[in-house]
Amino acid sequence: MILAMDIGGTKLALGVAGRDDFAKTGRLARIIKEPVPPPGTPEVVIPRLLTMSRELLGGDGVRLSAIGISIGGPLDHVSGTVVNFPHLPGWINVPLAGRMAAELGAPAALDNDANLGALAEHRWGGWEVHDMVYLTISTGIGGGIIVGGxxxxxxxxxxxxxxxxxxxxxxxxxxxxxxxxxxxxASGTSTARRAREALEASPGDGAILRRLAGDDPGMITSALVLRAAHEGDRLAAEIWEGTAxxxxxxxxxxxxxxxxxxVVLGGGVAQAGEYLLEPVRRRLRDHGTYMPLGRIRIEGARLGHDSALIGAATLALGN
Amino acid sequence: MILAMDIGGTKLALGVAGRDDFAKTGRLARIIKEPVPPPGTPEVVIPRLLTMSRELLGGDGVRLSAIGISIGGPLDHVSGTVVNFPHLPGWINVPLAGRMAAELGAPAALDNDANLGALAEHRWGGWEVHDMVYLTISTGIGGGIIVGGxxxxxxxxxxxxxxxxxxxxxxxxxxxxxxxxxxxxASGTSTARRAREALEASPGDGAILRRLAGDDPGMITSALVLRAAHEGDRLAAEIWEGTAxxxxxxxxxxxxxxxxxxVVLGGGVAQAGEYLLEPVRRRLRDHGTYMPLGRIRIEGARLGHDSALIGAATLALGN
Structure with missing residues (x-):
């Protein structure tokens, strides 16, 4: 079996699969998710991850062959150390891969969520390319780069x-x-912020967006901006075009x-699909003629929410 | 022997060296340069390059083992074809490497001048790194990227x-x-243009720069901007800071x-050395704290004017 872990700021996700099975299909046999136990320090999270792992792996007869771990923020993938995970307290210089390997008795590797999203998209997205750039556009914006596979x-x-x-x-x-x-x-958060700023600057505009947000600017999200643009709100359309x-x-x-x-665009904001891809492609065409742009594809991610977890399992395959 | 060619918009340069000798030292035994013969079409330039090559190689007894060719602009390094060399007329889809190989009887490889500058700087600059970005900042700005050597x-x-x-x-x-x-x-040309625009916008400023240019804005170069900044010209100092x-x-x-x-900065504008490197490093430090910037060096190129030619010879070594 291989075991995959994805440690987020609010959520822990674990998945298992038979090694050969995963190597063929890229599918995890079972996934469990739960909120990060408070206060979120390594001292509570690591034991919880171990308990979840043992539950997921079941009885003693199971042979675990490798572990892959996804986490955000600066880390050292060579030593398997989390340098700093800013979304949870106390995650500074944590030798996470070594700890998991010792506790669970299998080699463990660690990489960041955006890199593992890229790895998953490259391996299982069916793109058949060797050079890919993957962007994940959600609360923040991260990315992973594949060169020569x-x-x-x-x-x-x-x-x-x-x-x-x-x-x-x-x-x-x-x-x-x-x-x-x-x-x-251009992140989801920033798109919402630009929309709030525009509403404040133009009190007479954005009636549809204001209505959709229940007249509470704090409720504005990038998804709401896109929806308002669809319903004909000119201010929202300009904000969304700005994001693109x-x-x-x-x-x-x-x-x-x-x-x-x-270039593959993933993450929550990219779930807008063609509503994001079309204006991005159009503006790139307008911008540059020196590049073989006709040959560089700009596409939406094919893997969904669990791409970092699937990437972690893919990382485990390499062990 | 190996033979290196560098085809520029105004100048042809050729160099030869013994293969083993070059592989040890990175030095060409002999270099010749001459202006591009008018009108600069492939029909006149290629025969001239062949004549120069034969002169440089000397008698019939010489065994040529490989050829490396540097040229600017879009090309296909796999097939050795110049797609478009915009600085000379008629250089569209020219299978240059194949032509040279056939005429001179040795395998030939082709790459662009900035890539070959990067290759030369990586191999012979003494940096001892495997990942490098090289920028050449002169009339235009190009670059080459070395990943994993x-x-x-x-x-x-x-x-x-x-x-x-x-x-x-x-x-x-x-x-x-x-x-x-x-x-x-930020190219040399653009720095001069920004200086001319600033002089026009502020008729009372830039007295030193105006004097150095002999009151002829057409004479302004990036080197003159730097010199005026040194002599205390505030407008010139602002333009140069802008470039950095x-x-x-x-x-x-x-x-x-x-x-x-x-990151290695080469080309004419980078010959300013620390006058460019210091403000670039300072502004990078001001800008970003997420990156291990303390570990990423920003340095001036160690190879001089002939780096593309030396890179072409280095490319030939690979054959």
Missing amino acids: KLLHGIGSAAGEVGHITVQTGGPRCPCGNRGCLEMM EYIAIGVGSIIHILAPQI | KLLHGIGSAAGEVGHITVQTGGPRCPCGNRGCLEMM EYIAIGVGSIIHILAPQI
Whole structure:
């Protein structure tokens, strides 16, 4: 059996599969999910993960051959150490892979959720490419880069931090220190923020969006912006076009650096499908003629919510 | 012997070396250069290159083992075809490597000048890294990417086109179709253009720069801007800081995508050395805290004008 774990800021997910079975299908036989137990420190989360693992694996007769672990934030994939997981307290320099390997008696590997999303999409998305860039656009924006069929890690396992490409020169300050990062302009959170700012600046506009949000700007989400745009709200349509424009600028910079065969957009915001892909492709065509853009595909992710978990299982396969 | 060729918009350069000797030292035994013969079409340039090659190789007894060719612009490195060399007329879909191989009787390989500059800098710069990004900042801005010790080509041999990363959102239109490309803001040509625009907008400023240019804005170059800044010209200092800022934004985006061990800045504008490197490093530190920036070096190129030619010889070594 192989075991996959995905540690999120609010949720733990585990999956198991027979090794050969997973290697053929990319499907996990069983998945369990539960909220992160409070207070979310390694001291409570790791024992909980171990208990969940033993439950999932069942009796003593099961032979566990490898473990793959997904977590967000800076980590060292070589030593299997979580450097800092900012969404939960106390996760600083935790040798997580080593700990899991020792407790569960099988080799364990660790990588970040966006990288593992990329790995899953590359291996199981049916794209048949060797060079891929994967972006996950949800609360934040992350990414993973596949070169020659393998994940590119870079120094400090830091490659693929596409959320911090500059797309709005002199734009709003990002917590990273830079201004106008892609994540600050085009994530779900940022799209909602830009919509709230626009409503505040134009009290006479955005009637449909205001109504959909129940006149509470705090209720605005990127999905609501898209829905309002559909129902004919001009302000919402401009905000959504802005999101596509910023993503196109970021993808344009990525493409000119890497010239991958495909750019795959995943995550909650990308679930808009063609409503996001079409304007991104259009703006990329408008922007650049030097690149073989006709040959670089811009597509939506084929794997769903569990892509990081499936990526973790795929990582385990490599062991 | 190995033979290296560098075909530029105004100049042809050829070099030869003993294969073993070059593999040890990275030095060409002899280099010859001459202007591109008019009108610069393949019909006149290719025969001239062949004549120069035969002169350089000397008598019949010489055994040529491989040829490496450098040229700018879109090409297909796999088939050895120049897709379009925009600086000379008629260079469209020219199977240059095959032609040279047939005429000179040795295998020939072709790549673009920025990629070969990167290859040379990686192999002979003494950096001892496996992941490098090389930027050449002169009239235009190009680049080459080394991943795992090898050049990254991407689809259509188009990777490394770092001159078309967006660094000024909504900025001036680039011939590529995009706005605010790095090349449009920070190349030598663009730095001079920004200086001329600033002088025009502020008739009372830039007295030193005006004097150095002999009161002829057409004489302004990026080197003159740097010199005026040194002599205390505030307008020139702001323009030069702008160049460093745009390069830092571009390098910041590159770093967040690739996390290379080193970014090497080459080309005429980078000959400013620390006058460019210091402000670029400073602005990168100001910008980003998520990256292991302390571990990513930003350095000036160690190879000089002939880096593309040396890269072409290095490419020949691979044959």
